[in-house]
Amino acid sequence: MAVVRLILRLIAAVGLAIDAGIHAKLAPQYDAVNASISQGTLFRIEAGVAALAVVVVLAWRHRLGDLFALLTAAAGLAALLVYRYVDVGTLGPFPNMYEPVWFTDKVWAVIGQAMAAVSLLALLPRRRAERTRVE
Amino acid sequence: MFRFSRQIPLVIGLLLLALAGCSSSSSTKAAVVPSSSGTTSSASSATGAALITIQNFAFHPASITVTPGEKVTVTNKDSTAHTVTATAGSAFNTNDVNPGATTTFTAPAKAGSYPYICTIHQFMHGTLVVS
Numbered sequence: 001m002a003v004v005r006l007i008l009r010l011i012a013a014v015g016l017a018i019d020a021g022i023h024a025k026l027a028p029q030y031d032a033v034n035a036s037i038s039q040g041t042l043f044r045i046e047a048g049v050a051a052l053a054v055v056v057v058l059a060w061r062h063r064l065g066d067l068f069a070l071l072t073a074a075a076g077l078a079a080l081l082v083y084r085y086v087d088v089g090t091l092g093p094f095p096n097m098y099e100p101v102w103f104t105d106k107v108w109a110v111i112g113q114a115m116a117a118v119s120l121l122a123l124l125p126r127r128r129a130e131r132t133r134v135e
Numbered sequence: 136m137f138r139f140s141r142q143i144p145l146v147i148g149l150l151l152l153a154l155a156g157c158s159s160s161s162s163t164k165a166a167v168v169p170s171s172s173g174t175t176s177s178a179s180s181a182t183g184a185a186l187i188t189i190q191n192f193a194f195h196p197a198s199i200t201v202t203p204g205e206k207v208t209v210t211n212k213d214s215t216a217h218t219v220t221a222t223a224g225s226a227f228n229t230n231d232v233n234p235g236a237t238t239t240f241t242a243p244a245k246a247g248s249y250p251y252i253c254t255i256h257q258f259m260h261g262t263l264v265v266s
Contacts, residue, residue: 029213032192033256101216101255103234 009061011119013054016069018112019076020050022105036093046076057120066120073116080110185242186210187261189217189232189253194261201242203265210237217253219261227251227263 024047031040053072056065079097082088084106087098099106185205188195190212201207209219211232219240220228226249227240243249246265253259 026214029191029215033258096258099215099255101231103215105214 005123008119008123009057012069012116013057015112015115016050016054016073019073019109020047022109023047026105033095033097035090035095039095039097066124070117070120073113077110077113077117187219189213192256192259194259198262198264200264200266203242203244203246205242206239207242208237208239211235216255218255219251220254222250222252
Protein backbone atom coordinates (compact mmCIF):
# COMPACT_ATOMS: atom_id res chain seq x y z
CA MET A 1 0.00 0.00 0.00
CA ALA A 2 2.88 2.34 0.70
CA VAL A 3 3.99 1.96 -2.90
CA VAL A 4 0.51 2.80 -4.21
CA ARG A 5 0.39 5.89 -2.01
CA LEU A 6 3.78 6.96 -3.23
CA ILE A 7 2.71 6.56 -6.86
CA LEU A 8 -0.48 8.56 -6.24
CA ARG A 9 1.61 11.25 -4.57
CA LEU A 10 4.01 11.37 -7.51
CA ILE A 11 1.14 11.60 -10.02
CA ALA A 12 -0.38 14.46 -8.00
CA ALA A 13 2.97 16.25 -7.86
CA VAL A 14 3.58 15.89 -11.61
CA GLY A 15 0.05 17.13 -12.34
CA LEU A 16 0.51 20.14 -10.09
CA ALA A 17 3.92 20.87 -11.63
CA ILE A 18 2.32 20.86 -15.11
CA ASP A 19 -0.41 23.17 -13.80
CA ALA A 20 2.18 25.55 -12.33
CA GLY A 21 4.37 25.53 -15.44
CA ILE A 22 1.56 26.18 -17.92
CA HIS A 23 0.06 29.02 -15.89
CA ALA A 24 3.45 30.66 -15.36
CA LYS A 25 4.16 30.36 -19.10
CA LEU A 26 0.84 31.91 -20.16
CA ALA A 27 0.71 34.67 -17.50
CA PRO A 28 2.55 37.43 -19.45
CA GLN A 29 0.20 37.14 -22.44
CA TYR A 30 -2.90 37.19 -20.28
CA ASP A 31 -1.91 40.46 -18.60
CA ALA A 32 -3.89 41.99 -21.46
CA VAL A 33 -7.11 40.57 -20.01
CA ASN A 34 -7.57 43.12 -17.28
CA ALA A 35 -10.06 44.59 -14.79
CA SER A 36 -8.98 45.55 -11.25
CA ILE A 37 -6.76 42.50 -11.43
CA SER A 38 -5.41 40.95 -14.62
CA GLN A 39 -5.86 37.36 -15.72
CA GLY A 40 -2.07 37.20 -15.91
CA THR A 41 -1.81 37.99 -12.20
CA LEU A 42 -4.39 35.30 -11.42
CA PHE A 43 -2.34 32.85 -13.50
CA ARG A 44 0.79 33.77 -11.51
CA ILE A 45 -1.09 33.16 -8.27
CA GLU A 46 -2.29 29.77 -9.54
CA ALA A 47 1.26 28.93 -10.63
CA GLY A 48 2.71 29.91 -7.25
CA VAL A 49 0.09 28.05 -5.22
CA ALA A 50 0.40 24.94 -7.41
CA ALA A 51 4.21 25.02 -7.02
CA LEU A 52 3.78 25.27 -3.25
CA ALA A 53 1.34 22.34 -3.42
CA VAL A 54 4.04 20.25 -5.15
CA VAL A 55 6.34 20.82 -2.18
CA VAL A 56 3.57 20.14 0.33
CA VAL A 57 2.44 16.90 -1.37
CA LEU A 58 5.93 15.45 -1.68
CA ALA A 59 7.64 16.75 1.43
CA TRP A 60 5.02 17.33 4.09
CA ARG A 61 2.78 14.34 3.31
CA HIS A 62 0.17 15.54 5.75
CA ARG A 63 -3.58 15.24 5.28
CA LEU A 64 -3.97 19.02 5.52
CA GLY A 65 -1.34 19.51 2.87
CA ASP A 66 -3.02 16.98 0.60
CA LEU A 67 -6.32 18.77 1.11
CA PHE A 68 -4.67 22.10 0.21
CA ALA A 69 -3.25 20.55 -2.97
CA LEU A 70 -6.61 19.00 -3.84
CA LEU A 71 -8.36 22.36 -3.43
CA THR A 72 -5.70 24.03 -5.59
CA ALA A 73 -6.11 21.54 -8.42
CA ALA A 74 -9.91 21.28 -8.17
CA ALA A 75 -10.46 25.05 -7.98
CA GLY A 76 -8.16 25.62 -10.95
CA LEU A 77 -9.92 22.93 -12.95
CA ALA A 78 -13.37 24.27 -12.07
CA ALA A 79 -12.41 27.83 -13.03
CA LEU A 80 -10.91 26.67 -16.32
CA LEU A 81 -13.99 24.65 -17.29
CA VAL A 82 -16.45 27.35 -16.21
CA TYR A 83 -14.67 30.04 -18.23
CA ARG A 84 -14.39 27.69 -21.20
CA TYR A 85 -18.13 27.13 -21.42
CA VAL A 86 -19.86 30.01 -19.57
CA ASP A 87 -19.65 33.70 -20.37
CA VAL A 88 -19.45 34.84 -16.76
CA GLY A 89 -18.53 38.44 -17.63
CA THR A 90 -16.59 40.63 -15.22
CA LEU A 91 -17.05 39.49 -11.64
CA GLY A 92 -16.05 42.00 -8.95
CA PRO A 93 -12.33 42.70 -9.43
CA PHE A 94 -11.96 39.82 -11.89
CA PRO A 95 -11.90 40.39 -15.66
CA ASN A 96 -14.08 38.54 -18.12
CA MET A 97 -12.00 35.40 -18.67
CA TYR A 98 -14.49 33.68 -20.97
CA GLU A 99 -12.51 31.93 -23.68
CA PRO A 100 -14.64 29.47 -25.67
CA VAL A 101 -11.76 27.61 -27.28
CA TRP A 102 -9.38 24.77 -26.54
CA PHE A 103 -5.68 25.02 -27.37
CA THR A 104 -2.65 22.90 -26.49
CA ASP A 105 -1.57 24.69 -23.31
CA LYS A 106 -5.13 24.75 -21.97
CA VAL A 107 -5.49 21.02 -22.60
CA TRP A 108 -2.23 20.36 -20.75
CA ALA A 109 -3.40 22.48 -17.81
CA VAL A 110 -6.62 20.43 -17.62
CA ILE A 111 -4.66 17.18 -17.79
CA GLY A 112 -2.33 18.32 -14.99
CA GLN A 113 -5.14 19.55 -12.75
CA ALA A 114 -7.25 16.43 -13.35
CA MET A 115 -4.28 14.13 -12.66
CA ALA A 116 -3.63 15.93 -9.37
CA ALA A 117 -7.27 16.08 -8.30
CA VAL A 118 -8.03 12.43 -9.04
CA SER A 119 -4.89 11.08 -7.38
CA LEU A 120 -5.35 13.26 -4.29
CA LEU A 121 -8.99 12.23 -4.04
CA ALA A 122 -7.82 8.63 -4.02
CA LEU A 123 -5.12 9.41 -1.46
CA LEU A 124 -7.26 11.19 1.14
CA PRO A 125 -9.80 8.45 2.01
CA ARG A 126 -6.98 5.91 2.13
CA ARG A 127 -5.28 7.86 4.89
CA ARG A 128 -8.54 8.12 6.80
CA ALA A 129 -9.13 4.38 6.48
CA GLU A 130 -5.62 3.64 7.75
CA ARG A 131 -6.12 5.85 10.78
CA THR A 132 -9.38 4.07 11.59
CA ARG A 133 -7.64 0.70 11.29
CA VAL A 134 -4.85 1.79 13.69
CA GLU A 135 -7.38 2.98 16.26
CA MET B 136 6.26 15.52 11.00
CA PHE B 137 8.29 16.69 7.99
CA ARG B 138 10.05 14.08 5.87
CA PHE B 139 12.19 16.30 3.67
CA SER B 140 15.35 14.26 3.30
CA ARG B 141 14.25 11.85 0.56
CA GLN B 142 11.90 14.17 -1.26
CA ILE B 143 14.05 17.28 -1.62
CA PRO B 144 15.75 16.22 -4.89
CA LEU B 145 12.37 15.23 -6.36
CA VAL B 146 10.69 18.49 -5.34
CA ILE B 147 13.57 20.57 -6.67
CA GLY B 148 13.57 18.58 -9.91
CA LEU B 149 9.83 19.08 -10.52
CA LEU B 150 10.00 22.79 -9.77
CA LEU B 151 13.04 23.28 -12.01
CA LEU B 152 11.23 21.41 -14.78
CA ALA B 153 8.21 23.71 -14.46
CA LEU B 154 10.38 26.83 -14.29
CA ALA B 155 12.49 25.76 -17.27
CA GLY B 156 9.36 25.56 -19.42
CA CYS B 157 8.32 29.04 -18.34
CA SER B 158 11.64 30.78 -18.73
CA SER B 159 12.29 29.50 -22.24
CA SER B 160 8.90 30.63 -23.49
CA SER B 161 9.18 34.01 -21.77
CA SER B 162 12.54 34.79 -23.29
CA THR B 163 11.36 33.82 -26.75
CA LYS B 164 8.35 36.05 -26.48
CA ALA B 165 10.24 38.98 -25.07
CA ALA B 166 12.40 39.06 -28.17
CA VAL B 167 9.50 39.62 -30.53
CA VAL B 168 7.09 41.84 -28.59
CA PRO B 169 6.43 44.95 -30.66
CA SER B 170 7.45 48.22 -29.06
CA SER B 171 4.00 49.69 -29.72
CA SER B 172 1.01 48.45 -27.76
CA GLY B 173 -0.94 48.49 -31.00
CA THR B 174 -3.69 50.75 -29.74
CA THR B 175 -3.00 53.64 -32.09
CA SER B 176 -0.68 52.19 -34.70
CA SER B 177 -1.67 52.06 -38.35
CA ALA B 178 -0.16 50.85 -41.59
CA SER B 179 -0.88 50.70 -45.25
CA SER B 180 -0.01 47.92 -47.67
CA ALA B 181 1.58 49.91 -50.47
CA THR B 182 3.58 46.85 -51.49
CA GLY B 183 0.47 44.66 -51.64
CA ALA B 184 1.60 42.60 -48.65
CA ALA B 185 -1.07 43.35 -46.08
CA LEU B 186 -0.17 41.69 -42.80
CA ILE B 187 -1.94 41.64 -39.46
CA THR B 188 0.00 40.10 -36.58
CA ILE B 189 -1.77 39.03 -33.41
CA GLN B 190 0.38 39.12 -30.32
CA ASN B 191 -0.31 39.53 -26.61
CA PHE B 192 -4.05 39.77 -27.30
CA ALA B 193 -3.72 42.74 -29.67
CA PHE B 194 -3.82 43.30 -33.42
CA HIS B 195 -0.69 44.81 -34.92
CA PRO B 196 -1.16 47.26 -36.52
CA ALA B 197 -4.43 48.27 -34.93
CA SER B 198 -5.47 49.94 -38.19
CA ILE B 199 -4.39 48.83 -41.64
CA THR B 200 -5.20 50.28 -45.06
CA VAL B 201 -5.58 47.95 -48.02
CA THR B 202 -6.87 48.08 -51.58
CA PRO B 203 -10.28 46.59 -52.51
CA GLY B 204 -10.15 42.81 -52.83
CA GLU B 205 -6.59 42.61 -51.52
CA LYS B 206 -5.41 39.44 -49.75
CA VAL B 207 -4.72 40.11 -46.07
CA THR B 208 -2.44 37.72 -44.20
CA VAL B 209 -3.08 37.09 -40.50
CA THR B 210 -0.41 35.55 -38.28
CA ASN B 211 -1.22 34.48 -34.73
CA LYS B 212 1.80 34.63 -32.42
CA ASP B 213 -0.18 34.01 -29.23
CA SER B 214 -0.60 30.71 -27.40
CA THR B 215 -4.35 30.75 -27.86
CA ALA B 216 -6.62 30.89 -30.91
CA HIS B 217 -7.96 34.19 -32.26
CA THR B 218 -10.19 35.35 -35.09
CA VAL B 219 -10.28 38.44 -37.30
CA THR B 220 -13.99 39.05 -37.78
CA ALA B 221 -15.74 42.12 -39.16
CA THR B 222 -18.24 43.51 -36.66
CA ALA B 223 -20.73 44.63 -39.29
CA GLY B 224 -22.32 42.14 -41.63
CA SER B 225 -20.09 39.36 -42.90
CA ALA B 226 -17.47 41.45 -44.70
CA PHE B 227 -14.69 39.05 -43.66
CA ASN B 228 -13.99 36.38 -41.08
CA THR B 229 -10.93 34.19 -40.64
CA ASN B 230 -12.65 31.78 -38.22
CA ASP B 231 -10.26 30.35 -35.61
CA VAL B 232 -6.58 31.02 -36.30
CA ASN B 233 -4.71 28.52 -34.14
CA PRO B 234 -1.59 29.41 -32.12
CA GLY B 235 1.36 29.91 -34.45
CA ALA B 236 -0.80 29.59 -37.55
CA THR B 237 -1.14 31.92 -40.53
CA THR B 238 -4.22 32.42 -42.68
CA THR B 239 -5.48 34.88 -45.29
CA PHE B 240 -8.76 36.60 -46.07
CA THR B 241 -9.90 38.85 -48.89
CA ALA B 242 -10.59 42.49 -48.12
CA PRO B 243 -14.04 43.77 -49.13
CA ALA B 244 -14.38 45.16 -52.65
CA LYS B 245 -16.19 48.25 -51.41
CA ALA B 246 -14.16 51.15 -50.00
CA GLY B 247 -14.79 52.02 -46.38
CA SER B 248 -13.72 51.50 -42.80
CA TYR B 249 -14.37 48.05 -41.38
CA PRO B 250 -13.96 47.60 -37.62
CA TYR B 251 -13.18 44.04 -36.61
CA ILE B 252 -12.78 42.01 -33.42
CA CYS B 253 -11.63 38.64 -32.20
CA THR B 254 -14.86 36.77 -31.49
CA ILE B 255 -13.13 34.65 -28.84
CA HIS B 256 -11.68 37.65 -26.98
CA GLN B 257 -14.11 40.43 -27.82
CA PHE B 258 -12.08 43.18 -26.15
CA MET B 259 -9.61 42.91 -29.04
CA HIS B 260 -10.36 45.55 -31.68
CA GLY B 261 -8.86 46.56 -35.01
CA THR B 262 -9.84 48.45 -38.14
CA LEU B 263 -9.41 47.51 -41.79
CA VAL B 264 -9.60 50.52 -44.08
CA VAL B 265 -10.30 49.79 -47.74
CA SER B 266 -9.42 52.65 -50.07
